[in-house]
Amino acid sequence: MRKLIAIxxxxxxxxxxxxxxKKSSASPGAFALKIxxxxxxxxxxxxxxxxxxxxxxxxxxxxxxxxCTALEAKGYKVLCNRLGxxxxxxxxxxxxxxxxxxxxxxxxxxxxxxxxxYTPIVFRQIKPDIMVITNLFRDxxxxxxxxDITVNIIKRAIAxxxxxxxxxxxxxxxxxxxxxxxxxxxxxxxxxxxxLPQVDDTKEGRFCPICGAELDFEFYHYSQLGIYSCPGCGxxxxxxxxxxxxxxxxxxxxxxxxxxxxxxxxxxFYNIYNLAAVYxxxxxxxxxTDDFNKLLEGYKPQIGRMxxxxxxxxxxxxxxxxxxxxxxxxATVNSDDxxxxxxxxxxxxxxxxxxxxWLWDVDFHKxxxxxxxxxxxxxxxxxxxxxxxxxxGINVDLMTxxxxxxxxxxLDTDSExxxxxxxxxxxxxxxxxxxxxxxGKGSGR
Amino acid sequence: MHLxxxxxxxxxxxxxxxxxxxxxxxxxxxxxxxxxxxxxTGFELSDVDILFLGGGSDREQKIVCSRLLEHKEMIKDYAxxxxxxxxxxxGYQLLxxxxxxxxxxxxxxxxxxxxxxxxxKRLISNIILESDLIKxxxxxxxxxxxxxxxxxxxxxxxxxxxxxxxxxxxAEGVVYKNVVATYLHGPLLPxxxxxxxxxxxxxxxxxxADFDGLEPLDDSLENMANEYIVxxxxx
Numbered sequence: 001m002r003k004l005i006a007i008x009x010x011x012x013x014x015x016x017x018x019x020x021x022k023k024s025s026a027s028p029g030a031f032a033l034k035i036x037x038x039x040x041x042x043x044x045x046x047x048x049x050x051x052x053x054x055x056x057x058x059x060x061x062x063x064x065x066x067x068c069t070a071l072e073a074k075g076y077k078v079l080c081n082r083l084g085x086x087x088x089x090x091x092x093x094x095x096x097x098x099x100x101x102x103x104x105x106x107x108x109x110x111x112x113x114x115x116x117x118y119t120p121i122v123f124r125q126i127k128p129d130i131m132v133i134t135n136l137f138r139d140x141x142x143x144x145x146x147x148d149i150t151v152n153i154i155k156r157a158i159a160x161x162x163x164x165x166x167x168x169x170x171x172x173x174x175x176x177x178x179x180x181x182x183x184x185x186x187x188x189x190x191x192x193x194x195x196l197p198q199v200d201d202t203k204e205g206r207f208c209p210i211c212g213a214e215l216d217f218e219f220y221h222y223s224q225l226g227i228y229s230c231p232g233c234g235x236x237x238x239x240x241x242x243x244x245x246x247x248x249x250x251x252x253x254x255x256x257x258x259x260x261x262x263x264x265x266x267x268x269f270y271n272i273y274n275l276a277a278v279y280x281x282x283x284x285x286x287x288x289t290d291d292f293n294k295l296l297e298g299y300k301p302q303i304g305r306m307x308x309x310x311x312x313x314x315x316x317x318x319x320x321x322x323x324x325x326x327x328x329x330x331a332t333v334n335s336d337d338x339x340x341x342x343x344x345x346x347x348x349x350x351x352x353x354x355x356x357x358w359l360w361d362v363d364f365h366k367x368x369x370x371x372x373x374x375x376x377x378x379x380x381x382x383x384x385x386x387x388x389x390x391x392x393g394i395n396v397d398l399m400t401x402x403x404x405x406x407x408x409x410x411l412d413t414d415s416e417x418x419x420x421x422x423x424x425x426x427x428x429x430x431x432x433x434x435x436x437x438x439x440g441k442g443s444g445r
Numbered sequence: 446m447h448l449x450x451x452x453x454x455x456x457x458x459x460x461x462x463x464x465x466x467x468x469x470x471x472x473x474x475x476x477x478x479x480x481x482x483x484x485x486t487g488f489e490l491s492d493v494d495i496l497f498l499g500g501g502s503d504r505e506q507k508i509v510c511s512r513l514l515e516h517k518e519m520i521k522d523y524a525x526x527x528x529x530x531x532x533x534x535x536g537y538q539l540l541x542x543x544x545x546x547x548x549x550x551x552x553x554x555x556x557x558x559x560x561x562x563x564x565x566k567r568l569i570s571n572i573i574l575e576s577d578l579i580k581x582x583x584x585x586x587x588x589x590x591x592x593x594x595x596x597x598x599x600x601x602x603x604x605x606x607x608x609x610x611x612x613x614x615x616a617e618g619v620v621y622k623n624v625v626a627t628y629l630h631g632p633l634l635p636x637x638x639x640x641x642x643x644x645x646x647x648x649x650x651x652x653x654a655d656f657d658g659l660e661p662l663d664d665s666l667e668n669m670a671n672e673y674i675v676x677x678x679x680x
Contacts, residue, residue: 141455141456148503354569354571355588355630355631356586357460357631357632358457360457360458360460360463360632361457383669383670386666386670387636387667387670388460388635391467391635392463
């Protein structure tokens, strides 16, 4: 009964939330959990097939949603926290929304993305059958602390999970260590050929997580992802069970997984990892993968994942939350050889991380290439990002407190494309401005 | 010389190096950064004018510490003879006698008569100081578990907003001869151009007896970034 009240209360809050136009997808769940703390603990019983969870610093939402799309295309009913509310409260909201009026939830699969820091708490109630870990990068230090802390949290979570099949990124030395946990049974996906230019960015996991010696790298993909081995203890990149080769980054992206050709219309090298993780997880779940290309036709990226808005020229909105994400976004901008304007918006609210020193760990200076036309900065920390450019010797053409002004200025230049790179809380306002200027839906501030 | 940038690189420290270098170059003064990394041997300070020591994770800091202890005397002499050192966060803690953690004590370089003990919770905040060294307020971000006790040493500044060396003293950082050590990152120098120039002036005076001061630069952007933080948190 308690549970039913919690679900009703949550449903009511969701309706009220919609009426007042709130975007938060965590609060109905948070409220319902207060009434019934064990609300989601029967997910394992409800789900007829598997519970698949996705963690990792970058690519969680995309990987999880791709997974859900693929399973739905196969005709399954999937419980999925699609909007990326990834703490227990977000999962509770998802649960409430899929419950019927009698509080019953039906699902074949659960696809849940989970914030690394919350995995031990979530796994106390929900035992994953399959756990995907995409990568580990330095993230908002004021919230998560050092990366070693995150590693320990995930290890605790795995111990809590019971017997679990792990799908891990072979190219990330920080990720691979989880495959050694006692109750884990791991498969690995990885990219085996050199694709990107070798750059000297800030690399976190260059040291062996087992013995601490500096790892030898044959080459890097980006950050600490690459082909590595430890001269000290022999820890090394495992041979991928899902081996990616023959990559072409020109749109549409083409590559092969275990020799099977894939073609997808996404931007960004990192999306190959996201797709490979989904492919591997489906296979581990016992699903067929020979129709993989077709399964993903219905996939709609969440907002801000290289999302294109068409004006007199395309405006592409890209969300990044940490140095590794921004470096990848910048590499994607660099790979576009049209004449371009770039707008960068940096906020420092709680969800962004209040500490903006990470701006200096991003290779922002690389944004300046032969095709850069106008560079504009905005956001709450507009001065910080502008200073970052000043000390890199790069001229900022427009510094403004208004995203709208920045976009209007860019639409007015003779560039062929505009990129808008934002961090978390700058995303929704940027999207609202772009929709407003298009005269479309969702206008507002 | 940037000490162990491969290990101590947690909070955008390369911004401090860029800032020191650019502000010299913009004035027509040659500047070169030498990185001393894990792979290097033959540690030598005789040609070094500014030594920078940043912050790292606990694990990386321990590695650095064990390596630097071999050069303890050299670093100590360098500081005593007026060499310039900038130490941030973990680097600040390393300059003291020790850093006492829950289950172990890490021996420091003993350059300064200060020590650090692990506190119960991390002190994480934007932070603003008033300092006798410069007119403008010093702004930055702090994120540290250690509480540093500087004894009779002079602090870098008095805390106007944020925590500082510990919860109660309202003091932040330490200044000794030409050593400036602090918990402030952000990074420290780009938003505090006056502090950067203060440090550069000391280093240049130490190097050239006839040095007659730095030319002013256009710091309007730096000052806006600095004042934005001050106005947001103090007024």
